[in-house]
Amino acid sequence: MDSTMKKIIETSYLTADSAAYYRTILRYFYHQHERMRDFIAPEEILDYMRSIPAFADYQEDLLHQQLAQLVKWNNLIARQDMTNAKTIEEYKKKRFRYQCTPYTVEIERMIVNLEKIGDTFQGSLERSQFDRLYQALTSLQTELDNDLTKPAEEYMRIWEDVFRYFQTIRTSTADYIAYINSEQTDQRMQTEAFLVYKNQFTTYLRDFIVSLQKTSLQIQQLLSELAIENMKPFFQKLIEHRGAIPRLEDVSSSAADWQTEYEEYWSSLRQWFLGSVTQQSELDILQWQTNEMIRRMTRYVQRIGERQQHFRSRKKDYLQLSKWFADCHDQEEAHQLSAVVFGSMTIQHLQLEEATTENLHVDTWEEAPTEITIKPRTVRYREKTKPSAFISNEQKKKEQREQYLKERAQEKRLIEKYMNKGKITLSSLPKVEPFIRKVLLSWIGKSMANKDRMVKTDYGLQVKVILDSQKTITLRAEDGDLQMPDAAFIFDEMR
Numbered sequence: 001m002d003s004t005m006k007k008i009i010e011t012s013y014l015t016a017d018s019a020a021y022y023r024t025i026l027r028y029f030y031h032q033h034e035r036m037r038d039f040i041a042p043e044e045i046l047d048y049m050r051s052i053p054a055f056a057d058y059q060e061d062l063l064h065q066q067l068a069q070l071v072k073w074n075n076l077i078a079r080q081d082m083t084n085a086k087t088i089e090e091y092k093k094k095r096f097r098y099q100c101t102p103y104t105v106e107i108e109r110m111i112v113n114l115e116k117i118g119d120t121f122q123g124s125l126e127r128s129q130f131d132r133l134y135q136a137l138t139s140l141q142t143e144l145d146n147d148l149t150k151p152a153e154e155y156m157r158i159w160e161d162v163f164r165y166f167q168t169i170r171t172s173t174a175d176y177i178a179y180i181n182s183e184q185t186d187q188r189m190q191t192e193a194f195l196v197y198k199n200q201f202t203t204y205l206r207d208f209i210v211s212l213q214k215t216s217l218q219i220q221q222l223l224s225e226l227a228i229e230n231m232k233p234f235f236q237k238l239i240e241h242r243g244a245i246p247r248l249e250d251v252s253s254s255a256a257d258w259q260t261e262y263e264e265y266w267s268s269l270r271q272w273f274l275g276s277v278t279q280q281s282e283l284d285i286l287q288w289q290t291n292e293m294i295r296r297m298t299r300y301v302q303r304i305g306e307r308q309q310h311f312r313s314r315k316k317d318y319l320q321l322s323k324w325f326a327d328c329h330d331q332e333e334a335h336q337l338s339a340v341v342f343g344s345m346t347i348q349h350l351q352l353e354e355a356t357t358e359n360l361h362v363d364t365w366e367e368a369p370t371e372i373t374i375k376p377r378t379v380r381y382r383e384k385t386k387p388s389a390f391i392s393n394e395q396k397k398k399e400q401r402e403q404y405l406k407e408r409a410q411e412k413r414l415i416e417k418y419m420n421k422g423k424i425t426l427s428s429l430p431k432v433e434p435f436i437r438k439v440l441l442s443w444i445g446k447s448m449a450n451k452d453r454m455v456k457t458d459y460g461l462q463v464k465v466i467l468d469s470q471k472t473i474t475l476r477a478e479d480g481d482l483q484m485p486d487a488a489f490i491f492d493e494m495r
Contacts, residue, residue, distance in 0.1 A: 010104060021055070022075075030112075130216065140158050155241065224274060228266060426484075440487075467487050
């Protein structure tokens with residue numbers, strides 16, 4: 001039976017009727033295991049239980065019953081203690097010392113972590129983890145360049161460092177983004193109390209984005225060079241170290257299974273940073289989510305400011321205005337002040353179709369006036385028109401059509417120049433024109449939308465696009481180089 005379909009009996013103590021007793025006992029075993037004390041005597045457990053006020057009247061018989069039950073559930077391992085037996089009777093009583101099983105240790109460790117998390121996501125955006133991952137990948141590449149001359153144990157340490165940092169990046173960033181996007185955090189951001197933490201949040205996110213953009217490019221460059229084919233000698237060293245560890249039980253996994261496991265782990269790491277032809281990388285998604293968080297915080301701060309401005313009292317402003325008007329010497333001066341404060345009362349607003357200038361710092365009187373013809377506001381008004389001759393554009397259209405066909409024919413000849421027996425392979429191309437690169441990339445993009453990867457070109461040809469995602473090549477053009485998967489274009493008439 002598949003292991004995922006089996007009942008996990010080791011977790012029975014979490015939902016048993018006496019779960020309070022069982023959980024307290026096993027939590028004590030877990031703490032002692034963390035202090036490197038493996039075997040615990042029943043007398044020690046009894047003293048611990050009675051030291052808790054809720055279990056002050058805990059009985060020894062009940063303790064032995066519950067310890068025996070935990071042994072049945074595979075939470076504890078009982079070992080007979082024969083060192084302290086001073087009489088035959090003590091030996092016959094089968095005094096035991098108990099040790100918690102690995103399952104129990106992992107279950108309690110998980111529960112302790114869950115208790116620390118609480119009801120909200122935690123996580124963080126640690127800039128240093130990307131630097132550490134880059135250093136670990138650099139060490140891995142250095143060892144590959146040196147033909148792997150060190151003991152296999154050193155390579156297992158590098159492998160564990162890489163995926164420890166990668167796992168920290170994945171879990172920490174995902175949890176922190178979930179925390180920011182949670183409903184509780186979203187509600188708190190819309191309160192005025194968020195203004196106190198606004199600068200702290202934006203600085204934290206901005207620094208993370210800057211560090212991420214700086215280091216991620218270096219990591220992507222390394223991973224693009226470390227394809228699975230290049231990593232196979234390193235995987236063999238890991239398998240060698242793993243196989244050298246002595247095990248008493250039968251190991252069902254073979255070297256081929258371990259090879260597949262390492263390749264899948266490495267593929268997931270490259271997928272996270274590099275993505276694929278059909279799927280965006282998680283790194284790009286992380287950058288977009290972080291920028292979106294900054295934009296959302298900015299919007300909340302703006303709304304809070306507008307809300308505060310809306311409810312702000314204008315009493316002092318009105319009193320000051322009243323004082324200015326009261327100090328006016330005559331009505332004419334009051335009219336002038338009113339024009340400055342409130343604007344002209346009888347002004348007619350004109351809307352211009354075209355602005356005279358886009359310079360915000362130019363005064364109005366520095367620009368030439370614009371003449372506007374004002375039409376009468378009457379239904380019967382019609383503009384006077386004069387009949388004019390019809391101008392035929394047939395010759396102009398014909399010239400444009402010939403020019404277009406001429407350009408298409410020239411482009412087709414340019415593409416046929418790179419065809420070899422009805423096929424174009426990117427890895428075999430010399431330096432090409434920017435136009436050729438643009439056309440080939442557009443064919444790849446269009447083929448992704450079709451299951452058969454067929455594309456109909458502007459020249460009436462059917463092209464089948466075949467991508468080799470395992471092989472990375474450099475497509476050289478006159479205006480720059482592009483690293484991408486190798487691809488082959490097979491034309492319909494030659495297939």
